[in-house]
Every structure is written in C-alpha cells, then in structure tokens.
Amino acid sequence: MYGRDIMSTYNHKQIERKWRQAWEENQIYKIKADSSRPKFYCLDMFPYPSGSGLHVGHWRGYVLSDVWSRYKMLQGYQVLHPMGWDAFGLPAENDAIKRGIHPSISTDKNIANFKRQLHEIGAMYDWDREINTTDPDYFKWTQWIFVQMYKKGLAYRKQMPINFCPSCQTGLANEEVVGGECERCGSAVEKRNLQQWMLKITEYADRLLGSLKTLDWPEKVLKMQESWIGRSEGAEISFSLADSDQQFVVYTTRPDTLFGATYMVLAPEHEFIQQITTPEQSKLVQSYIEKSLSKSSIERMASKEKTGVFTGAYAINPVNQEKIPIWISDYVLIDYGSGAIMAVPAHDDRDYEFAKVFDLPIRPVIADLNGNVPDLPFVMDGKLVNSGKYDNLLTADGKKAIVADLANLGIAEATVKFKMRDWVFSRQRYWGEPIPIIYCDDCGEVLVPEGELPIRLPEVDNYQPTGTGESPLAAIEDWVNTTCPSCGKPAKRETNTMPQWAGSCWYYLRYVDPQNLQAIADPNRIKYWTPVDLYVGGVEHAVLHLLYSRFYTMFLHDIGVVDFDEPFTRLFNQGMVTKEGVKMSKSKGNVVNPDELVEHYGADSLRIYELFIGPPEVDAEWMDSGIEGVYRFIQRVWNLFERSLTTTVASTKESEQRTHRLIATVTERIEAFKLNTVVSAFMAYLNEVGNTTDKQSLETLAILLGPMAPHLAEELWQILGRTSSIFLESWPVADPKMLVLDQVTVGIQVSGKTRGAVTVSADASQEDIQAEAMTLTSVRNSLDGKEVVKVIYVPGRILNIVAR
RNA sequence: GCCGGGGUGGCGGAAUGGUAGACGCUACGGACUUAAAAUCCGUUGGGCGCAAGUCCGUGCGGGUUCAAGUCCCGCUCCCGGCACCA
Numbered sequence: 001m002y003g004r005d006i007m008s009t010y011n012h013k014q015i016e017r018k019w020r021q022a023w024e025e026n027q028i029y030k031i032k033a034d035s036s037r038p039k040f041y042c043l044d045m046f047p048y049p050s051g052s053g054l055h056v057g058h059w060r061g062y063v064l065s066d067v068w069s070r071y072k073m074l075q076g077y078q079v080l081h082p083m084g085w086d087a088f089g090l091p092a093e094n095d096a097i098k099r100g101i102h103p104s105i106s107t108d109k110n111i112a113n114f115k116r117q118l119h120e121i122g123a124m125y126d127w128d129r130e131i132n133t134t135d136p137d138y139f140k141w142t143q144w145i146f147v148q149m150y151k152k153g154l155a156y157r158k159q160m161p162i163n164f165c166p167s168c169q170t171g172l173a174n175e176e177v178v179g180g181e182c183e184r185c186g187s188a189v190e191k192r193n194l195q196q197w198m199l200k201i202t203e204y205a206d207r208l209l210g211s212l213k214t215l216d217w218p219e220k221v222l223k224m225q226e227s228w229i230g231r232s233e234g235a236e237i238s239f240s241l242a243d244s245d246q247q248f249v250v251y252t253t254r255p256d257t258l259f260g261a262t263y264m265v266l267a268p269e270h271e272f273i274q275q276i277t278t279p280e281q282s283k284l285v286q287s288y289i290e291k292s293l294s295k296s297s298i299e300r301m302a303s304k305e306k307t308g309v310f311t312g313a314y315a316i317n318p319v320n321q322e323k324i325p326i327w328i329s330d331y332v333l334i335d336y337g338s339g340a341i342m343a344v345p346a347h348d349d350r351d352y353e354f355a356k357v358f359d360l361p362i363r364p365v366i367a368d369l370n371g372n373v374p375d376l377p378f379v380m381d382g383k384l385v386n387s388g389k390y391d392n393l394l395t396a397d398g399k400k401a402i403v404a405d406l407a408n409l410g411i412a413e414a415t416v417k418f419k420m421r422d423w424v425f426s427r428q429r430y431w432g433e434p435i436p437i438i439y440c441d442d443c444g445e446v447l448v449p450e451g452e453l454p455i456r457l458p459e460v461d462n463y464q465p466t467g468t469g470e471s472p473l474a475a476i477e478d479w480v481n482t483t484c485p486s487c488g489k490p491a492k493r494e495t496n497t498m499p500q501w502a503g504s505c506w507y508y509l510r511y512v513d514p515q516n517l518q519a520i521a522d523p524n525r526i527k528y529w530t531p532v533d534l535y536v537g538g539v540e541h542a543v544l545h546l547l548y549s550r551f552y553t554m555f556l557h558d559i560g561v562v563d564f565d566e567p568f569t570r571l572f573n574q575g576m577v578t579k580e581g582v583k584m585s586k587s588k589g590n591v592v593n594p595d596e597l598v599e600h601y602g603a604d605s606l607r608i609y610e611l612f613i614g615p616p617e618v619d620a621e622w623m624d625s626g627i628e629g630v631y632r633f634i635q636r637v638w639n640l641f642e643r644s645l646t647t648t649v650a651s652t653k654e655s656e657q658r659t660h661r662l663i664a665t666v667t668e669r670i671e672a673f674k675l676n677t678v679v680s681a682f683m684a685y686l687n688e689v690g691n692t693t694d695k696q697s698l699e700t701l702a703i704l705l706g707p708m709a710p711h712l713a714e715e716l717w718q719i720l721g722r723t724s725s726i727f728l729e730s731w732p733v734a735d736p737k738m739l740v741l742d743q744v745t746v747g748i749q750v751s752g753k754t755r756g757a758v759t760v761s762a763d764a765s766q767e768d769i770q771a772e773a774m775t776l777t778s779v780r781n782s783l784d785g786k787e788v789v790k791v792i793y794v795p796g797r798i799l800n801i802v803a804r
Numbered sequence: 805g806c807c808g809g810g811g812u813g814g815c816g817g818a819a820u821g822g823u824a825g826a827c828g829c830u831a832c833g834g835a836c837u838u839a840a841a842a843u844c845c846g847u848u849g850g851g852c853g854c855a856a857g858u859c860c861g862u863g864c865g866g867g868u869u870c871a872a873g874u875c876c877c878g879c880u881c882c883c884g885g886c887a888c889c890a
Contacts, residue, residue, distance in 0.1 A: 179887090220808055220885080227807070227886060234890080252890060265890090304888065329888095336889045343890085349805085350888050419889050542885085612828070614816065618809095619883090623816070629828050632843095677818070680827035687827085747823030752871045754823050777856065792870050798822045802870050 010638035012602025016711040020122060028725050029124040031078055040077040041529050042069045043508055043568075045537025045545070046084045046131075048500075049110040050091055052586040054117040056594050056610065056622060057577035063610045064574055064675065065536040066123040070707040071670055073124070074731040080529055081124055082511040084131035085111055089500045090168060090184065093431035096463045103431045103463070107134060120594065122603045122710050124727075129514050133503030138510060139433045140454035141520045142503050145552065147436055147447055148559055154200045155425070157445065161269075162424050164192035169465035170427045171196060173499065174420075175228075175544050183544075191293075197426040197435055197496060201551045205229055205418040207565065208550055217571040218617070224542045230419025235403045236338065238411040239264065241276060242314035242323050248272050251337030251417060254347060255406075256398035258319050259387040260365035261342040262355065264326045265308065268292040269334035276326060278312025285309050285328060292330040306331055306354040317342075318411055319402065320388065329354065337417055345377065352377035366395065423548070425499060430463050430472045432497030440484035440491040449485050455493070471495040504545055505552035508532050508567055526562055535568040538576070546571070572673065575619040577610075584622075592622050604709035605631045611708060612679040630679075634712060636686055637705070641716050644692040651694035658688060659697045660738035666704050667734065678708070695720065700732050741796075748773040749800040750782040766793040773799055 023029065044065045047058065069081035085107075092103035092110075111132070118125070131138055149155040163172045167187040171194060176183040201208075209229045212222050234253035240246070250264070266273055268289045277285045288309040308329030315326055331350055332341050345355035346364040355362050364373045366382040373385070381395035390398050406412030426435060434455040436448035448455055458479035463472055473495040474480060484491040506520070512529040513521035531553075546568070553567040576583050579590040597606050609627040614620035662685045669678045682705065689697070699720055706713040706726050717726035745759045746769055755778040760769055770791060773779050779801070786803035793799050 223808060224885060230886095230889065232889075250890080254890080306888090331888045331890090333889065341890050348890065350890075353888090417889075539884085612816090621816070623829070625829055626816075633828085635843095674818095676816090677827080680818070683827050745823080749823080749871070752869090757823055778858085781857080790870070792822095794822055794871095798871080800822080800870055 008642065010635050012604065012634075012711075013599075015715045016122065016603050019711045019714045020119065022714070022725075023124075026725065028727060029081075029126050030128065031080055031126055034078050035528060037076065037078045039080065039529055040069070040072040040534070041080045041508075041532045042072065042534045043081075043511075043532045043536070044083065045535070045541065046086050046504070046507060047114065048086045048089050048091075049107060049114045051095070051106070051110055052591070053110075053113055054594060055577075055584050055591045056597070056606070057584045059121060059594055059606065060577055060610050060613075060616070060620075061536050061538070061574040062118070062121055062123055063607045064572070064616055065534070066121065066607075066710075067611070067670070067675060067707040068534055068536075069124055070710060070727060071731065073727055074703065074706060074729065076730065079124070080129075080511065081126070082129045082131075083118060083123075083125045083127070084129075084507065084511070085114075085133065086500065086504050086507070087111065087132050087134040088432045088503055090429070090431070093429060093463055096431070100461075100463075102459070104134060117595065120598045120603055121607070124710075129511050131507060131510050131514050133507065134431075136454045136456050137515075137517065139503060141510065142433050142498065142506070143436045143448075143453050143455060144450060144520065145506060145556070146433075146498070146502075147450060147453070149199060149555060150437075150447055152555075152559070154203065154555065156198055156200065157195060158198055159193065159195045161191045161193045162196055163189040164194070165189050168429075170429050171424055173424045173501075175423075175547065176499075196424050197494075199423040199425045199551075201423045201548075202418060202420055204551050204554050205231070205420055206416075207554055208420075208547065211550075211565050215566060215571070216569060218539070218573050221539065221542045221546065221571060221573065225547055228420060228543045228547065232417050232419075234415060234417065235399075235406075236413050236415050237318065237342070237403075237406060239315040239318065239342070242316055246275070247411075248315075248340055249338045250340045250342045251415065252342055254344065254395075254399070255402045255412070256384060256387075256390075256393075256395050257344040257347045257365050258317065258342065258402055259384075259390070260344040260346045260363050261317055261324060262345060262361040262363055263324050263343045264315050265332045265341050265343050265354070266311075266326065266328045267332040267334040267339040268328050268330050270328070270339045272340070273311060273328055276311055276313035281310060281312035285311055288328060295330070306350070306357045308354065308358065310358075318406060318409070325360075327354075327358070335421060336419070347377055347379055349377050349379060423551075425502075426496035427499050428465055428471045429497055430457065430460065430465075432500065433502055434473065435494045435496055435498060437494040438482060438484060438491045439494065440487060440489060442489060443484055443486040443491075446484055446486050446491070452485070471497060473497070501545055501548045505549045506556065508535075508549075509556075509562070520561060530562060531564050531566060532568045533570060535571045536574060537571075539573040572617070574616050575614070577613070577620055577622050579622050581621065597627060601627055601631045602634075602711070604712045605634055608634070608679055608708050611675040614676055616673055616675050633679075633683055633686070634709065637682075637701075637712070637716075640686065640689065640691070640693065641698055641702075641719060644694070644698055645719065647692055649692050649694045651696045655689075655694055655697050657738050657741070658685070659700050660734045662704060663700065663732045664734035664739055667731070670707070675708075702726060703729050703732060744796045746796065747798045748776060748779055749798060750779055751802050752800060753782070755779045755782055762796065766791070766799070769793070769799050770801070773801070 042065050044062055069079045073079045087107045092107050095106050096103045133139060146155060163177045165172055165182040165187055167185050168182060172182060172189060177189050180188060182189055209231055212225055232253050234251055235255045236249050236251050238247045238249050308327045311326045311328060313326045314323045317324055343351040345351040345362040347366055362376060363386060364376060365384060365386045366378060367373045367385045368382045371383060384390045384393045384398045390401055393401060403412050403414050434457060436453060436455050438446045438448060440446055458476045460472060460476055465472055480493050480495060482491055482493055509521050509526060509530060512525040516522060549567055554565050556562050557565050579592060582588060582590060584591050594606060605627055609630040612630055613626060665681045666678050669681060702713050702716040703726060713726050741762050743759055744762050745757050747757050748755050756776045758769060758772040760772060783803050789802045789804050791801050
C-alpha cells in the first residue's frame with residue numbers, strides 16, 4: 001500500500017535528519033574487504049583542518065566523489081570512500097606560538113568542527129576508518145618509511161644552500177617555492193646554507209616520468225609533472241685550462257655546436273673559480289660573487305639583463321684547440337648540470353644576449369637545411385658548418401659524432417639530466433613528525449630502532465622557531481638528550497621535523513587498515529583495495545603532493561609493501577568555486593558558508609547545486625539565485641511523487657521509453673563526469689513527465705536520484721512503500737530496445753541552411769520525409785526557381801536538399 | 805618566451821561534423837490572491853515584418869565539406885603552469 005490521501009510538503013530538515021540518523025544506525029556504509037565483490041576505492045584529498053571550516057568550494061569535490069561512490073555502490077561495488085585529517089602544519093603551530101596552547105588541542109577542536117560540517121554533506125564516509133596524520137599510531141609509520149628509505153640510502157644529510165622562508169622560519173623544498181616566493185605564505189625566499197635531510201627523489205626521476213603515460217589523469221597535471229621532472233639528453237664534456245692540465249666539466253644538450261663555443265661560463269658559486277682567477281681579475285670576481293650571493297632568488301629572477309665578469313683564465317676547446325675565455329655569471333645555475341657551460345652565442349638565446357653585452361665573438365656553426373645561415377641566434381636544428389670534418393652533418397648526427405669522438409679521447413660522455421632536484425625534507429619547526437635519527441659522538445648518525453617508533457613530540461613551553469635553522473625541539477633538553485641505540489652512550493636526537501607532505505604521501509594505504517599496530521596495513525587488505533581507483537582534489541597539488549606520493553609509492557613497491565608503482569589510477573581535479581571572480585578565502589572575506597545553506601535549503605539542494613553550477617573541472621562563480629532553482633527542482637520532484645501516489649497512473653510504452661532514456665542519459669553523463677548535465681537531464685525529464693506518472697517510473701527515478709540527493713531518494717523510496725535502504729538496490733540498466741523512438745523529428749535544410757523540421761514515424765523513408773518537407777513554406781520558398789542537385793539524408797537527423 | 809586550457813544570449817552553461825542556445829538563473833507578461841510571498845502558465849540571441857516569413861548570429865580572417873561552435877591554416881584576447889635548467 002503506498003497510496004496516501006493527503007499531500008505533504010517537502011521538509012528537508014526533517015528528512016535529512018532522519019536519514020542521517022538511519023544511516024548511522026544501520027551502518028550501511030561500513031565496509032570490509034570482500035573478495036567476492038569488485039571493489040572501488042574513491043578517495044578525496046584529505047583536508048588540513050583549518051580554523052575557518054568548510055566553505056562551498058570544499059563541498060564541490062566532496063560531493064563529486066560521493067556521487068561516484070554511491071553510483072558505484074549501486075552498481076554492486078564494494079566501495080571504500082574514507083576521510084581523514086592532514087593535521088600537521090603551520091597554522092596550528094603559529095596559533096600555538098601566539099596563544100601558548102598545544103597545537104594538538106586546536107587541531108582537535110578544528111577536526112570536530114570539520115567533522116560536523118562534513119556530516120552535513122551526507123556523504124557515505126565510513127568514520128571507523130578516519131585517520132589523522134598527527135596520531136602517533138599513524139606517524140609511527142611515516143617515520144617507519146623514513147627509516148626504510150634511510151636504510152636504502154635514499155635519505156641523506158647534506159650541508160647546502162637551500163630555500164628558506166623567513167616568515168615561516170623554515171627551509172622549503174624546491175616544489176614549495178613558486179616564482180621565488182613561499183608557496184604557503186608568499187614571502188620572498190632566501191638562500192641559507194644549512195645542514196639538511198634530503199630524500200633522493202631524483203633516483204626515481206626516470207620512473208616518475210616514464211609511468212606518467214600509464215595514468216588516467218588530466219593532461220594538464222601530466223604535463224606539469226613532466227616539465228617539473230624536466231628530462232634532457234646531452235653530454236658532459238671536459239675542458240682543459242689553457243695553462244695547466246686541470247679540467248672542468250660542462251653539460252650541454254648541443255654538443256653539435258661545440259665549434260661555435262666562444263667562451264665559457266661558471267656559476268658564481270662554482271668552486272673552480274678560486275683556482276683559476278688571475279690576480280688582476282681577482283677583485284672584480286670576488287665582488288661579483290658577493291653581489292650575486294646576496295641576491296634573493298626573486299631578485300635574481302627579476303632582472304634578466306646579463307651580468308658577469310671575466311676570470312682572466314682560458315680553456316681549450318677540445319675539438320679545435322682554440323683558446324677561449326672563462327667568465328662567471330649568475331645566469332648559470334650552480335645546481336644544474338655541472339654549474340658550468342660552454343657558451344655558443346650563435347645558437348643560444350642567453351649566450352647571445354651575454355655575448356652582445358660583453359662584445360664577445362659570435363660564430364655561427366649551424367645553418368638551415370639549405371645551407372643558409374639564418375638570423376642569429378638560431379636555436380633550431382640544422383646542418384653543421386664551420387665545424388671542420390663535421391661539416392654538413394645534421395644536428396642529430398653531429399651530436400652523436402662529436403660526442404663519440406670525444407668519448408674515445410675520454411673527455412666526453414652522453415648523459416641525461418633532470419631539472420628535478422632532491423627533496424629538502426627537514427623543517428625547523430615543532431609541529432611535524434620528528435625525524436628518527438640519533439647523533440652519537442662515537443657512532444655518528446644512528447637510526448632509531450624500529451621497535452622504538454614512534455618518536456613522539458615532547459611537550460614544550462615555547463613553540464617559537466629559533467630562526468637559526470634549529471627547531472624549537474632543540475631547546476627541550478630531556479627530549480634531545482638520549483642514549484645511542486648502538487653503543488648506549490649519551491647521544492642527541494635529531495631536532496628537525498618532517499614536512500607536511502610526509503604524512504600525506506602514503507595515507508591512502510592506511511585507510512585500508514587504519515588501526516593496524518603491527519604493520520603499515522595488512523597485505524591482503526592492501527592487495528584488495530589499492531591502488532585508488534578515483535582520486536578527487538584540487539589542481540594545486542599537481543607537482544607537490546602528487547609527485548611526492550608517487551615517489552613514496554614507487555619506493556614502497558621496491559621494498560615489497562605494495563605491488564604497483566602508481567597510487568592513483570584516475571585523477572579528477574575539480575574547479576574552484578569563486579565569488580566575484582576570486583577564490584574563496586577567509587582573508588578575502590568572500591566565503592559562502594554551507595551551514596546556512598544547508599539550514600535553509602537542505603544538503604540535497606546544496607549537493608545538486610554544487611553539481612549544477614558548471615562543468616566540474618572548471619572554476620565556477622557562486623550565485624545565490626542558482627540554489628533557489630535547484631530547491632524548486634527538488635520540490636517539483638517531491639510534488640510529482642506526492643501527486644502520483646494519491647492517484648493510480650498506469651505505465652505506458654511512452655512512460656517506459658522516457659524512463660529508459662533517462663537511465664541511459666544519466667549513466668552516460670555520470671561516466672563522462674558531466675555532472676552538471678546530469679542535473680539538466682533530470683530537470684528536462686521532469687518537464688516532460690507532467691503532473692503525475694506511474695509507480696515504475698517513480699522507482700527508477702528515485703534510484704537515479706540517489707547519488708546526487710541521497711536523503712531525498714531514501715525518503716522517496718520509503719513513501720513508495722519500501723522498507724530497506726535505496727542504496728541496497730541496483731543501478732538500473734537501460735534496455736536498448738526502449739531507446740528506439742517511434743517518431744523522429746528530422747531537420748530540413750536547403751543547401752545546408754536550416755529551413756524547418758518535420759516529425760515523422762521512425763520508419764519513414766527518405767521519400768516520405770522529402771515529400772513532407774516540400775509542404776513547408778520556407779522550403780518551397782528557398783527552392784523556388786532552383787534545380788535540385790542532390791539530396792542528403794542522415795537517418796533520423798537531417799535531410800539536406802541541395803539546389804542550384 | 806615556452807607549454808596547457810579557453811572565447812557561444814542579459815548571466816551560468818548545452819550541443820557523437822547534422823535543427824546552435826538544452827537545462828537553469830534573471831527580466832517581462834498573465835493566472836491565483838483583498839494584497840504580497842510562494843506556486844502555476846507564457847515570452848525571453850539580434851534585426852525587419854500585422855503575419856506567413858526573412859536576414860544576421862558561437863573572438864577575428866581564410867579554408868575543407870552537401871553541412872562547421874565542432875575539422876584544418878593564420879591571427880587576436882583571456883585564464884592557468886613553467887620560466888636564465890645550458
């Protein structure tokens with residue numbers, strides 16, 4: 001019995017409260033590995049629980065992933081759709097500095113608020129699987145991975161100039177510096193020479209690049225990673241000094257232009273400079289070095305005008321024994337290649353500029369394929385000229401020939417270089433995972449034994465970073481002072497902590513077995529659930545988190561923890577939600593708070609509006625009036641059910657066909673991530689249906705609505721007389737036979753110009769359609785006095801009468 | 805400079821090479837109401853026309869095609885990324 005006499009109005013508060021409670025009680029989203037069913041792992045990039053809470057922009061990704069999770073669940077998959085907290089990080093620590101409250105306290109408070117807000121979404125998270133990167137039982141394994149890397153020689157300590165953010169008071173990875181500024185706070189970064197922990201991500205450069213092509217990721221992100229890794233093929237060539245047998249090495253991708261090298265350049269930091277500089281040039285050289293070292297990277301980038309100084313020394317070009325001057329300039333970078341170049345001004349933009357400024361010779365050695373020397377600098381491939389016995393070789397052949405000949409002399413080697421650098425992994429801050437290393441006067445650097453993990457953070461009174469490159473932990477005597485695990489003598493702990501990325505590099509693994517105390521996760525569970533099938537998050541992590549996590553995963557593969565190289569099979573980047581064209585943020589004061597919208601319109605309305613706002617991968621402008629339209633839509637759905645159930649409407653062929661068309665459209669569009677047009681499809685369906693429809697249609701409609709409007713769908717399911725959750729039903733499959741239309745509307749064109757349309761039965765012949773078309777005034781008008789040349793008919797779509 | 809992505813009504817946006825503007829918002833008109841809100845119905849790319857109709861229209865200029873928002877060539881503007889990586 002589903003008939004009801006009295007229509008009720010849609011009450012989102014009551015409905016949503018009721019179903020959220022029911023879901024918790026029934027625990028229908030509680031999942032377990034079940035090898036008899038296919039799995040789907042749908043992951044959101046977990047948030048940093050900030051003090052400002054969620055805004056409607058955060059909702060966008062979470063709704064999208066929940067739609068997919070519920071869709072897959074209805075298709076019979078065992079779905080893992082977890083949520084957790086990336087809770088180490090500077091805001092909590094800065095807050096602690098200001099107020100003296102331990103970061104874990106404010107973090108817990110923020111998590112509670114986030115969790116409450118996330119509940120409002122009505123997503124099918126299994127909260128038993130919640131993780132928190134600051135939980136010692138979690139970061140034990142973050143430290144454990146570091147230990148494994150150390151054992152494999154992938155974690156090492158080095159004194160080197162690194163990027164340092166004066167505002168965050170900590171060193172940064174290259175990936176965290178954007179245009180010379182700190183990725184987090186926007187301050188200009190400085191160079192500081194500090195003892196650093198580094199991870200050898202460069203050892204994985206080739207693999208990180210190579211397997212990009214296996215990923216179903218947005219092209220944009222793949223390109224960004226590719227250019228970040230920055231592979232180039234070239235050669236290392238040794239040059240001898242003119243007046244000694246000392247040598248230095250340059251890296252070049254254009255060994256074919258070696259005959260055009262008219263000077264050499266060393267980076268100002270190059271250690272060879274001190275040995276070769278002549279006394280006459282010494283003063284100039286020293287002051288140039290000092291000046292360039294004092295420049296921040298932002299200054300160094302800002303002015304592209306070439307500067308430099310001659311060292312007074314000369315090198316010998318190995319192919320022609322020519323004596324060429326050695327200069328120093330900051331346009332050569334110390335940390336790429338060998339920090340030294342051979343300059344070929346005729347065939348390199350930068351060398352050309354430099355040669356113009358200092359009036360150095362420019363000698364073309366590459367001509368175009370016709371043998372003409374084009375305007376300089378000519379940086380493309382061509383044919384070698386002025387190159388002795390190599391003349392007339394093509395660029396590619398010239399490279400090979402010259403490198404091969406020099407290699408025989410033992411002074412050249414073909415090599416591959418990467419722009420990507422090793423990962424600066426230590427932070428001089430408190431609120432992060434302590435690096436599990438102990439320093440002993442006798443034994444040196446010693447790993448903390450795995451059995452002693454996790455190394456917890458001590459309680460401190462002062463969270464203030466020292467700013468001297470030491471972490472606040474250094475001041476906590478009874479924490480720093482320990483004993484050497486190897487010899488037992490007094491020793492000191494490493495006081496640097498890990499960057500925030502450390503915990504997020506592997507978190508996707510922990511969700512499959514979050515409480516495991518013996519292992520990172522149970523191998524069987526890892527095998528069943530991972531890798532992640534769909535990963536949803538913002539594009540801002542394109543070369544940070546996503547690169548680091550790929551690196552960690554490859555390492556975990558190598559030590560046998562996982563059996564794949566790539567953690568995230570498919571990636572979807574949702575667009576931002578903007579207000580007045582700018583990104584929502586607390587500091588700009590343009591945040592739209594979802595809490596009030598949920599209160600006013602309900603979670604289902606907000607969910608659908610988040611989808612309807614625009615193509616999910618594109619940024620979208622928030623409009624208050626938009627959610628009104630969606631709210632009206634939901635009420636219309638509600639009213640359709642209420643009206644239909646107070647009368648009895650029989651199903652017809654037409655209604656069945658209509659329903660199958662909806663199934664087909666919705667399924668197709670979800671698969672294609674065109675979620676805004678899924679909403680349109682429902683709206684169009686509703687316009688078509690009219691005031692009432694049959695029960696069969698209503699049941700299908702309710703299920704199809706489930707992924708987008710789960711509370712509403714459950715309630716509709718119940719008023720249809722069903723007693724179990726709608727999410728235990730199956731996603732309907734469209735019957736192709738029901739998609740065949742009885743009548744079709746065929747557009748009529750005359751010479752390619754649309755003149756109207758005729759509606760005919762689907763089996764009408766071309767002749768029938770043409771005859772029907774001739775009845776249209778507009779068709780007759782445009783054919784008047786003309787001769788029909790040919791007629792093109794695309795069945796069911798268009799009839800084009802070509803006339804002259 | 806290099807690499808991506810894009811430019812369609814008043815707005816957000818739809819369109820496997822096949823009736824451009826679905827769907828929604830806004831605005832306007834109407835119904836209901838004492839009135840308003842809500843709801844429902846209608847109109848809503850521009851021009852001409854009483855109408856039938858007709859001309860123009862997807863950043864600009866060419867091209868391919870029976871047919872182009874969609875494909876090709878050249879430009880232009882906007883957004884994002886990288887940027888002295890030899």
